[in-house]
Amino acid sequence: MMGNAALQAAGRVREQLAAAAAEQLNTLPDRVLFSQDRVYAAEDPGKGMSFVEAIALAEAKFGTLAAVGSYAPPKAPGKYKGAGVGPSPAYSFTACVIETEVDARTGWITVPKVWIAHDIGRALNPVLARGQVIGGVYMGLGEALMEEQVFRRLPPKLSGALVHRQPSILEYKSLTSLDMPEVEVALIEEPDPNCPYGAKEVGQGPLLPVMPALANAVHDAVGVRIDEVPVTPDKILRALEKKAKGEEARVGPERFPAVPYPKPMFVLPPWEGGDGGETKEGRKAA
């Protein structure tokens, strides 16, 4: 979404550059070409100037070069909650595989390697995009293995204060470079027509599959479910003890939180003629 707005803003600055260069080149702005750091008239490529010179001309003509771009996403396909996530015109998807070694005696977790594939549309800058994906893995592993907000209540008779168990960054831990596994990144490029040059986000999308992949890898390794983050050795050991006793081999919240959900409604998908509105017949059929 911001990419489309940035693209429009950049196009407007380009128009200013073309207008200034056209004066100098004695041509029309729409006959000005930009290529290989050069700015020149279409009819005479030999005559022209450097890109930097074009900027200087444009600044002399217009002052500080600035433009505003904007972008309004298409209308959500349905009127119900969940028909679209936020105002984005496109969504990226990420798949993640994590290799985990779990010591069944101590519950100690080691993550030697992560494979991650991110559906980016088009990688405008592949090096930076890969860095973003690896950063997502780093952030995700911190969330999966370490980061936690725990509070403890000081004895009510003496204080009653609620204090952080990890009040500073020394206690609220994220991975060090020694803890970071090898990451193999695959950028899946299928340009999206709604996006600038087909490029989709690579912000925090790649973070999302890391936590569930880690929890699934732990399950695959020792057969226990840790249904909350962080997944820590003590929880694994507790779950293994439950498993040995024949109890449910999981550690996590005991019940689903009470959420006041709206009444369910039935909506036909667009390819069956749905317009986002509730279908009375559909509900009957369902």
Next chain:
Amino acid sequence: MMRLPWFEWRAPRSVADAAKILAGEGPQAMLIAGGTDLVPNMKRRHQSPRTLVSLRNVQELRTANGALGAGLTLTELVESAQVRARYRALWQAAAQIATPHLRNMGTLGGNLCLDTRCTYYNQNHEWRKAIDFCLKKDGETCWVATASKRCVAVSSTDGAPALIALDARVKLASAAGEREVALADLYRNDGIDYLTRRPDEILTEVAIPEGWTSSYWKLRRRGSFDFPVLGVAAAVKRAKDGTVEAARIALGAAASRPFLVDKAGEFLKGRRLTDEVIAEAAALAASRAKPMDNTDLDLYWRKDVAADFAAYALREVRGDDMRETRVRIARQSLA
């Protein structure tokens, strides 16, 4: 922002001069070597000495022939082929202290005198003030164990358990003269008054006897930065047939002082390091670990795995190839 309090700075060039300054200034003066422990503590107002006596210019603290000078940096220990070959536990401990930057500054003596740590204590002044401070500094309640009359802050030095297992002795110098004590006797199980070193004394050198095969294992969440939440050091001497002639197992970060588990060492004497013997000795050592809920990781889990860590150390001194386990635990092979 946390600023340092005002202090006077003295930089003597000899132990004798430093001792003279300490004698003259009294307990208001503190020694500073690498400053990696003291400087952040001063910023948080844990200590506000009137005078800092720097040991950085004292060359005699940096000798490494025979006894190790207390002024050697941790990096120097890690890079020393002699330390690596002869005092493996110390080398493995030093290599796992803090981070490379801190090891470049921090010293052997400083690590042995490291202030005890606690999640209620190692916070900035405002945070501690908000909970009315704690027993260790400016307050009256130990928030870890409110019924406790004693501060239970944790001894967090890696060097000490390694050197206690190696049966090291330390030299303390003051204007009144020198004395030598077994390293284990340098410590007291009291989070506040954790050293038997007098304020006018300077820890000058560490003497380590030869002939021990040793190993140190550190439990912490990450491969770098973190203080130990458990440290196990083992040192043995064995006859040609593998019978243990002498054994010393020491624990760190399991109390307010590092300490020797005599029972485990005695048990090993005259036995061979079979899996069963190692398991029993490890259980004996682990039974002495009494962690408190004032460091990282789950308290009960830390107690649960103490025997496993003791067994890792004993298996390594037996000669097992522990590199794979070490890489999993320490994120480095330390071989």
